[in-house]
Amino acid sequence: MDKLSSKQFFAAAIVTLLLGLAWIGVSAQLPGTAANSGIPAPQAGFQAPDFTLPTQDGTEIALSDLEGQAVLVNVWASWCSPCRQEMPAMERIYQEYQAEGFVILAVNAANQDNRADAVAFIEEYGFSFPILYDVDGYVSEQYQVRALPSSFFILPDGSIQEVVIGGPMAEALLQTRVETLLEEVN
């Protein structure tokens, strides 16, 4: 830039800007954006990978059955302190918004948890949202869970709106995210 004369600089700038405009037009046509790819992946903008898991009483719940509703998939374990801290806030938010079409699927990472401890924790707080047991770690694998808790906010069309890794999630965070999800339901 420094070695160019004023005229050369001006000409180079015009050519660069014109090529830039052309590139904006050309690259707008490139395929493969997250929004239209339809690929299931645990990342914002992608379809949430589907799963079917049992509850404590053996009832099976599939994520795909909840299409049209706002869903929070929360992967947790009873030994995980942030998980234990955020779940009471999740219960309060669930009570407040479930009538508007909000569902929580609390997926216990059962392959790395003790079932008795998990059940004792659930009974202590009396959670009313579905607790699912990921016995073989399928959901943890599909959602590439590397830390607990991991939370996936899913829009009514089945796409992931946001991923929150770690915790505990503040009630304010839960409330704002759920209200955003429910705007898509209503």
Next chain:
Amino acid sequence: MLPFLNLFGVAIAFPPLVLILGIWLGANLSEKHAAKHGISGDQIFNLIFTGLAAYIVGGRLSYAAQHPSAFSDNLLSIFSRNFGLFDPLGGFVIGLIAIVIYGQRKKLAAWQTLDAITPALAVVLLALPLANLASGEAFGAVSELPWAIELWGATRHPVQLYEALAAGLILWQIWPGRIQKGETAGLEFLRLLSYSAFARLLFEGFRGSSVAVSSLNLRVAQLAAWLTLAGALWLYHSRKTRPEVKNGKS
């Protein structure tokens, strides 16, 4: 992807660490070379961290102001460690205001100050794509090129690597040791702005997660980068041809 480091059984988020390291290294580099611009290293360090603190506090307060009902029942949520309770744009505006106020109170000349913080900005612009590479965010479009990487269920352009390589080249180009003595103030910053805008304009085209203008399918970041590039080139040319204040003089 390396979203977490497992140290002694504790999972530590790696991308924020990369960013924090980038800010720290950048601030130190700017501090070390600030004297070339007639500004003390302490002033630059304080300026950067005043802006950073205002960005963090302002971003949280701006978010709370936009969602008062979420905080009304639990005011302590304002101090939550959740990154999600944050408004980046609000934080940026408040951080910028804090920097301007600090600069005016310390009587720092604008163009020299911008030149002095240029190395810090360049290092942060290098840390950002590396953090994105670690987290898997800001990923590339689907590609079958030999150097495509497997990410999010497809082989994709390693766009974070493209951006990191470009940022590395830009950092080398504007490295403080290369600055010409007596150069017009502001040119160093405008070079960084031009190069970075050009890189964004180029590599955004390979992104798979761009926000687009829905009717035309044009990428918003490319349009913003083009306008930034045009403005930076115009300013560079006008300052280069009408030199007023040299670096090293306030």
